[in-house]
Amino acid sequence: MEMPAWFVPGWRNVEPEADICLIAEGCYPYVSGGVSSWIDWLIRTHPELSFSVLAILPSMPEAEPRYQRPDNLRTVHHLYLDDRGKGQRRAWPAMTPQWYADTLNAILDHGDSDAFQELLEKLGPGRRRPSVTTLLDSPQAWQALSSGYARMPQTAFISYFWAWRALAGGLLRTLVSPLPSARLYHSVSTGYAGLLAARAAHDTGRPVMITEHGIYSNERRVEILMADWIKNSIDTGLDFTDERHDVRDFWADAFESFARIAYSAADDVIALYGDNNAFQQALGADSRKLTVVPNGVDVDRFSTLPDRVCERPTLAFIGRVTPIKDVQTFIDVAERTASKVRDFRALIIGPMDEDPEYAQSCIDAVNERGLGDIITFTGPVDVRDYMAEIDVLMLTSISEALPLVILEAGASGVPCIATDVGACREILGCPGSPGQAAVAGIGGMVAPVGDVSALVSAAVQMLNTPLERKRMGAALRSKVRIQYRSDTIAAAYTRLYSRHLCSIATREV
Known part of the structure; x- marks a missing residue:
């Protein structure tokens, strides 16, 4: 290779x-x-x-x-x-097998920081630590694995064996x-x-x-x-x-x-x-x-967009085509929305190579349902080139934090519908608390995770009311330009970095 x-x-x-x-x-x-x-x-x-x-x-x-x-x-x-092959020495470090077993269990089961520090001390100086093979394939490692399994004997040993090997192996590689x-x-x-x-x-x-x-x-x-x-x-x-x-x-x-x-x-x-x-x-x-420190977006980059090419009412998903983004739910929403919005189309914009099996299942779902004229997969593109084509952005994620794509849509004046995860409710200015049905805010709407009916209702409402959609897009753009500017967020990291780097310089003089 x-x-x-x-x-x-x-x-x-x-x-x-x-x-x-x-x-x-x-x-x-x-x-x-x-x-x-x-x-x-x-x-x-x-x-x-x-x-x-x-x-x-x-x-x-x-x-x-x-x-x-x-x-x-x-x-x-x-x-x-x-x-x-990571690590240098092949000799077993100065620790008993039982101590090694107890320490690994304390780290994996309880997140014991003292045990983590003690293990690093036992492994020795950074560039003279034992190899992963020594730590993972030895009789001592077997004792550690067996000790861990004794705590949950009801599970299948072969499943525990490979899980322990993966987790302990990853831990040890980070240490050596x-x-x-x-x-x-x-x-x-x-x-x-x-x-x-x-x-x-x-x-x-x-x-x-x-x-x-x-x-x-x-x-x-x-x-x-x-x-x-x-x-x-x-x-x-x-x-x-x-x-x-x-x-x-x-x-x-x-x-x-x-x-x-x-x-x-x-x-x-x-x-x-x-x-x-x-x-x-x-x-x-x-x-x-x-x-x-929130995400920030280069608002100037999205202040002017290419001319729109297609006038069909367009709902778009932007993100990685992976299970945690729940693109299958977006496909369900698009299928049902198509019967309620004239000349509707949907775009799935983003890379498809992180989980090829899941991406293929999404392509298969579109083809098997005869949705090829409605739903288009673009693959990885510059999202700015597509913002002018989008009437409403929809995120169907199971988990998010503060999605950059909502900020990019907001900077472009595109209103959003999102599942009620992470900071989506906060960004879109939706009142209330999580768990409610679709709720409208100043810049869009949120709906419960996996609630296809609520997401369809929100999409149909926004796509069929252009004046309301335009008002939401303008409000979201104004909020993003004030609260989520890239230069403001970069300055926050500059301050954090400067504080630590200055303290190092003072300490090490």
């Missing part, structure tokens, strides 16, 4: 230290999407700082980077979760892999990226920031509950009092544990809106570390 562009072919001791090391899991620069675009934006809006990126990926990427490399991005490093040198480490999620940030805080003493676009552990829990590759071993039926844990719980609880460790190590824990700060605090984040 050819090495992709930006690939760093080995650890280089002479590499100059970056000001900021961004730690990104499963996104930039190989996957398009909101978080990747945000990383690209963050680097470009701070040309006075040098950046490196540590990209955590399942394996070596086959695709080329999706983004042009910014001038101030020095290096992209890679950590592959399937790489068992080479760590880029930087003055500040900034993780864009918890998960394995958050563990690496916590490890960086321990190994270097340098400051650590975490920006969560969604609550990573919650999003993983949703995906784990939906995953058909995880087989249930316990049939609880409708008995909700059964507290036995199955392998799904093990997966989900481990990511929650990783979040607790990351929050404990971070100097700043940033959310895109206030409700997510509350989630972070509930998972153990110190309230004194919490702050809100």
Whole structure:
């Protein structure tokens, strides 16, 4: 396999230290999407700082980077979760098998930060730590696995075995892999990226920031509950009092544990809106570390748009075609809306390569229902080129934080309909509380997750009332231009970075 562009072919001791090391899991620069675009934006809006990126990926990427490399991005490093060669020594470290078992269980089951720190101490200096093979394929590792399984013997051993191997293996790779040198480490999620940030805080003493676009552990829990590759071993039926844990719980609880460790190590824990700060605090984040910095949009870029080509009433989805975006629900909405709005069309705009099987299921659904004349898949495009074609934007996501695409639509004067997740209600100015039927706000409407009837009702109402639609679009544009400007948000990160970098300079003089 050819090495992709930006690939760093080995650890280089002479590499100059970056000001900021961004730690990104499963996104930039190989996957398009909101978080990747945000990383690209963050680097470009701070040309006075040098950046490196540590990209955590399942394996070596086959695709080329999706983004042009910014001038101030020095290096992209890679950590592959399937790489068992990380680490240097083959000798077992100075710890008993039982201590190792108890410590791994404390980390995976409880997010014990003290156990995490103690394990790092036992593993030794950063560049002389044991290999993942030593830590994962030894008799001591088997004892640790067996000890963990003894806590949930009701689950199928083979399922637990592979889950433990994946989770413990990912944890250990974050602890023994080479760590880029930087003055500040900034993780864009918890998960394995958050563990690496916590490890960086321990190994270097340098400051650590975490920006969560969604609550990573919650999003993983949703995906784990939906995953058909995880087989249930316990049939609880409708008995909700059964507290036995199955392998799904093990997966989900481990990511929650990783979040607790990351929050404990971070100097700043940033959310895109206030409700997510509350989630972070509930998972153990110190309230004194919490702050809100929303997404921002380049409003000037969307102030003038290309001329409209098609006059058909158009409802559009913009985003990755993945299960968590629930594109199947958008297809259901489009099918029912077509019978209520004359000459209606729908656009599904965004990349389709993150989950090819799911994307194909969406294409099949359109074809099998004979909706090819109504619904169009555009693939990845510059969304600005399509904004003039869109009358109403619709997001059907199961989980969101503060969707950049709503800000882009707002900057373009396009009103939105969204499921009532994340900050969508807040951005669109919808009154009331979550769980209600479709609710109108100043810039659009929100509806309950998966409620096709409510979403259809909202779409039909907005598409058939052009004056109301225009009023909502203008109101949303005004709000976005005032509250979500890119330059204002970039300045907030400049202040955060400056505070930490100045403290380092003072401390290390």
